[in-house]
Amino acid sequence: MHAWPASDVPALPGEGRDLSLHDTATGGPVAVVPGPVARIYVCGITPYDATHIGHAATYNAFDLVQRVWLDTKRQVHYVQNVTDVDDPLLERANVTGEDWTALAERETALFREDMTALRMLPPAHYIGAVEAIPGIVPLVERLREAGAAYELDGDIYFSVESDEAFGKVSRLDAATMRMLSAERGGDPDRPGKKNPLDPILWLAAREGEPSWDGGSLGPGRPGWHIECVAIALDHLGMGFDVQGGGSDLAFPHHEMGASHAQVLTGEYPFAKAYVHAGMVALHGEKMSKSKGNLVFVSDLRREGVDPAAIRLTLLAQHYRSDWEWTDAVLAEAVARLDRWRSAVSRPDGPPADAVLDEIRAALADDLDTPRALAAVDRWAALQAASGGTDAGAPGLVSRTVDALLGVAL
Numbered sequence: 001m002h003a004w005p006a007s008d009v010p011a012l013p014g015e016g017r018d019l020s021l022h023d024t025a026t027g028g029p030v031a032v033v034p035g036p037v038a039r040i041y042v043c044g045i046t047p048y049d050a051t052h053i054g055h056a057a058t059y060n061a062f063d064l065v066q067r068v069w070l071d072t073k074r075q076v077h078y079v080q081n082v083t084d085v086d087d088p089l090l091e092r093a094n095v096t097g098e099d100w101t102a103l104a105e106r107e108t109a110l111f112r113e114d115m116t117a118l119r120m121l122p123p124a125h126y127i128g129a130v131e132a133i134p135g136i137v138p139l140v141e142r143l144r145e146a147g148a149a150y151e152l153d154g155d156i157y158f159s160v161e162s163d164e165a166f167g168k169v170s171r172l173d174a175a176t177m178r179m180l181s182a183e184r185g186g187d188p189d190r191p192g193k194k195n196p197l198d199p200i201l202w203l204a205a206r207e208g209e210p211s212w213d214g215g216s217l218g219p220g221r222p223g224w225h226i227e228c229v230a231i232a233l234d235h236l237g238m239g240f241d242v243q244g245g246g247s248d249l250a251f252p253h254h255e256m257g258a259s260h261a262q263v264l265t266g267e268y269p270f271a272k273a274y275v276h277a278g279m280v281a282l283h284g285e286k287m288s289k290s291k292g293n294l295v296f297v298s299d300l301r302r303e304g305v306d307p308a309a310i311r312l313t314l315l316a317q318h319y320r321s322d323w324e325w326t327d328a329v330l331a332e333a334v335a336r337l338d339r340w341r342s343a344v345s346r347p348d349g350p351p352a353d354a355v356l357d358e359i360r361a362a363l364a365d366d367l368d369t370p371r372a373l374a375a376v377d378r379w380a381a382l383q384a385a386s387g388g389t390d391a392g393a394p395g396l397v398s399r400t401v402d403a404l405l406g407v408a409l
């Protein structure tokens with residue numbers, strides 16, 4: 001499917017810096033040093049509701065990863081999926097009586113608008129689960145032929161025991177895995193499974209649910225993890241640089257995906273780094289479609305909130321922290337945007353080379369955006385207090401904030 005339009009990324013003087021990112025699989029910082037073409041897969045939305053601030057925060061983190069790579073003069077090969085058929089989407093369509101394809105299309109269209117407004121760089125390949133089905137079926141067939149998958153009442157499960165590296169992404173104990181599996185789309189209590197954690201690869205057609213030709217698998221629809229594996233392998237191959245998503249995807253989604261891919265190819269690892277963003281909360285609980293405690297990007301835009309202020313709110317948090325959306329954090333970002341805009345609107349100002357250096361250093365250090373914002377704050381405060389004579393400075397700050405933070409001043 002089509003993605004959304006790209007905003008320009010101004011080229012900056014000097015040299016960009018290589019990134020270090022916190023990798024869930026090693027539990028610490030890793031140097032992320034891609035080749036000339038950096039490869040990243042970021043899990044996309046399940047489009048049964050509008051983009052909320054939690055989604056936006058997660059996509060913001062991976063947008064920054066790409067901006068740092070672009071600053072090092074690399075090309076970026078970015079792939080994202082849309083889970084446009086899955087249980088939650090079908091359940092929502094059932095409740096509202098809407099056609100599930102219409103629901104998915106409408107919410108995906110709104111997501112594109114929100115991403116464009118927030119100046120998130122678009123993926124080169126934006127692929128829906130439905131359009132990926134012809135590529136998914138042969139993978140499940142191969143897993144079955146390899147003895148890594150088995151049938152239970154017509155459904156096909158992946159056997160987690162077929163991957164000796166299973167568990168190395170999330171590094172959780174068995175009890176936690178089982179609990180999270182139940183919470184996040186798995187069915188650990190279904191009788192007859194070889195291991196309670198085994199995830200669905202192919203769900204046999206159910207009465208009243210959409211299904212597709214699955215060749216030797218019979219009619220049905222794909223499981224969630226194999227969807228992302230098929231799309232990533234098709235467009236990126238094994239050993240890509242970063243797999244990204246919110247921390248709720250570390251287990252089971254990214255763990256299972258890695259195992260599927262490793263068993264399929266016999267290669268290790270699926271991704272060189274598994275990077276996870278913290279969860280955004282509202283009223284003390286994780287913002288989630290299932291709980292309904294949501295702040296939608298599109299609602300804020302409709303209320304006249306500048307998307308640049310929304311983005312500055314996200315940037316004011318470290319991407320790995322869990323944080324709470326409040327009116328106060330937005331108000332702070334609105335005020336900061338005002339200060340920055342008035343500082344760059346003057347014809348000259350204090351020298352800004354150090355601002356660029358500091359933002360580069362801050363982002364290279366596991367995307368330390370609070371530190372990056374503090375550098376611009378200091379420059380803007382100096383500009384407000386005593387100004388400066390450097391005619392290139394306001395333009396340099398403005399281009400730096402645009403290129404590296406995605407905020408147009």
Ligand code: 5CA
Pocket residue numbers: 043044045046047053054055057058081082083228244245246247248249277278279280281286287288
């Ligand atoms: N379609 C799957 C991924 S293949 C999915 O998880 N969709 S989603 O719509 O539920 O979430 C999209 C992305 O937003 C995921 O990376 C998820 O981890 C992230 N996300 C969801 N809720 C929050 C939240 N409250 N805070 C931060 N990130 C969130």
Ligand code: ZN
Pocket residue numbers: 042043044081228253
């Ligand atoms: Zn995914």
